[in-house]
Amino acid sequence: KAGVTQTPRYLIKTRGQQVTLSCSPISGHRSVSWYQQTPGQGLQFLFEYFSETQRNKGNFPGRFSGRQFSNSRSEMNVSTLELGDSALYLCASSLRGQGHEQYFGPGTRLTVT
């Protein structure tokens, strides 16, 4: 079974721009969660989608949004980028949801200059 894939792997943007990251979960998994990882804050939960519905949301500003398509693929969008948004963005898929075994992708390394 193919693992979780994320595109792009690396991205450099400037302040004020917007960015869209993509995640393809493991086949059959309906839950996709997004996390931001930084050296100072660790792994922080952004949101979870299950069968195209946002089921959970972390404490991030409205500039961070996401969606999930009928094939379970998910996208995350960050608008009006700030320097502090530089981070590794990870997505994880799960058969039954966040509270169960999650499979993480390799991440997208976003650098905001």
Added chain:
Amino acid sequence: SQKIEQNSEALNIQEGKTATLTCNYTNYSPAYLQWYRQDPGRGPVFLLLIRENEKEKRKERLKVTFDTTLKQSLFHITASQPADSATYLCALDSGGYQKVTFGTGTKLQVIP
């Protein structure tokens, strides 16, 4: 406020010894607790999940305990090997649709 603490940022042990990592939490009532391993530049990899009504779980050289009275989980790696060197993360979930919260991790270095 809710808090998850992993005993130390870094832990060095000699090859062959048992590594013990600690995850303490406050103001949570987790239904599950998970442990993940993360190597540099890669996403975390799931290792073990233990439920609130389970005291202990094992998988090969790994053992996890969960004490809801002490609000603590211990993660043991027996007969540690240099290949076990990585950052280990604990994660709490309060069940249902509650979000999962990760600890900041303990970086384990196994010295040959």
